[in-house]
Amino acid sequence: MTTLDRVPDAELRALLDRTRTEYEAFRARGLRLDMTRGKPSPEQLDLANGMLTLPGNRDWHTEAGEDARNYGGLQGLPEARALFAPVLGCPPDQVVIGDNSSLALMHDVVAWAMLHGVPGSSRPWTREEAPAFLCPVPGYDRHFTILDAFGIRAIPVPLLGNGPDMDVVEDLVRDPAVKGIWCVPRYSNPTGEIYAETTIRRLAALPAGAPDFRLFWDDAYAVHHLTERRHAIANILDLTAEAGHPDRAFLFASTSKVTLAGAGLALFASSPANVRWFLARAAVRTVGPDKLNQLRHVRFLRDMEGLHRHMDAHRAVVAPRFDAVHDALTARLGGLGIARWTKPEGGYFITVDGPDGTARRVVALAKEAGLGLTPAGATWPGGVDPYDRTLRLAPTYPSLPDVRVAAEGISLCILLAALERGAAARAPAETAA
Ligand code: PLP
Numbered sequence: 134m135t136t137l138d139r140v141p142d143a144e145l146r147a148l149l150d151r152t153r154t155e156y157e158a159f160r161a162r163g164l165r166l167d168m169t170r171g172k173p174s175p176e177q178l179d180l181a182n183g184m185l186t187l188p189g190n191r192d193w194h195t196e197a198g199e200d201a202r203n204y205g206g207l208q209g210l211p212e213a214r215a216l217f218a219p220v221l222g223c224p225p226d227q228v229v230i231g232d233n234s235s236l237a238l239m240h241d242v243v244a245w246a247m248l249h250g251v252p253g254s255s256r257p258w259t260r261e262e263a264p265a266f267l268c269p270v271p272g273y274d275r276h277f278t279i280l281d282a283f284g285i286r287a288i289p290v291p292l293l294g295n296g297p298d299m300d301v302v303e304d305l306v307r308d309p310a311v312k313g314i315w316c317v318p319r320y321s322n323p324t325g326e327i328y329a330e331t332t333i334r335r336l337a338a339l340p341a342g343a344p345d346f347r348l349f350w351d352d353a354y355a356v357h358h359l360t361e362r363r364h365a366i367a368n369i370l371d372l373t374a375e376a377g378h379p380d381r382a383f384l385f386a387s388t389s390k391v392t393l394a395g396a397g398l399a400l401f402a403s404s405p406a407n408v409r410w411f412l413a414r415a416a417v418r419t420v421g422p423d424k425l426n427q428l429r430h431v432r433f434l435r436d437m438e439g440l441h442r443h444m445d446a447h448r449a450v451v452a453p454r455f456d457a458v459h460d461a462l463t464a465r466l467g468g469l470g471i472a473r474w475t476k477p478e479g480g481y482f483i484t485v486d487g488p489d490g491t492a493r494r495v496v497a498l499a500k501e502a503g504l505g506l507t508p509a510g511a512t513w514p515g516g517v518d519p520y521d522r523t524l525r526l527a528p529t530y531p532s533l534p535d536v537r538v539a540a541e542g543i544s545l546c547i548l549l550a551a552l553e554r555g556a557a558a559r560a561p562a563e564t565a566a
Contacts, residue, residue, distance in 0.1 A: 227370070324482075383401070507527065
């Protein structure tokens, strides 16, 4: 029951009328603001402008004295692998550096698994009856799109605030058709949650029915902290090895939201056997990655301390935007009991759950008022949220003043949709129009 449920009918109608009037006034401002996708703002991209003149006119030799302009170096430069190995929590020789998109690596790994299988497979995944992945929800829409593209079934699993519901996962994973699970273990997209160590241990030790079951461990927000606390998570490669499943985890990350979103480095890490498998397949599709970009990153970020310093500068730009959204939601909706929202300590998103059956209405109201929101349902496989309640807000891209205005508008839309629904539930005939 929400606080609104206890408001007398006449008061509820008056509040609905007032909120409608406020919404109309907001709509009349004719704004055009976009909070649809988690993109870095121009100020964040500017932080990496120093990279644009690197590696310099004559300075293209690697530490080993090789010419980074040329072909080769499929696994990535040793100095770049050494720089990012601590982020992934493994030795540099278990790291592979690709080109600019970790999503592309995830796509390729799924494609190769479908065509050829992975270490431990008895046949390619396409030859399985009906391969499936577990999808913690709400989740990242592009993960689900990859499954869609390959005809892999997506099975939703609830997230509990510290990772997936492991009782459900342990039950479902006994089915040998279940080949993988998407995990964004730190500052998850979009809930911001951080997987607990107990959850990570259970994932590492899952009683999987498929011998070639994989954790698709997408640590996209590994260094994207919003507070002074740099949250660490348990080391999945160590834990899977300890549990007797050394080849179970494929790790992904990138510098898309560290340096330049369109010109970052994609990172892959895994067991030695999986890395050999990956490189054998990668060798078919490329003669080598962009090593100049790797040199650029090494010379710009230098080491973990440099990387953290750089991310502190991101935090200074981004954290006030998150605060602005939180403040606007609290000011408009606090204490009403109609919506819950996250206060993430890292990552790129705020998740708002309104009353069931209102998310699509909120997105439509926001659109009418010139506010672009991620489509309702995008955080679920197939684009359908069965509860129609989850909104994903991406506050990084617009300027701080724009985020303030957008957050005010979104809060208003959430309230209006909740009031409309509340009023309709009480007097269907009167308010249905
Ligand atoms: N993984 C997650 C969880 C993301 O949220 C995103 C971007 O929003 C990506 C991957 C995309 O990463 P990349 O830019 O490296 O392809």
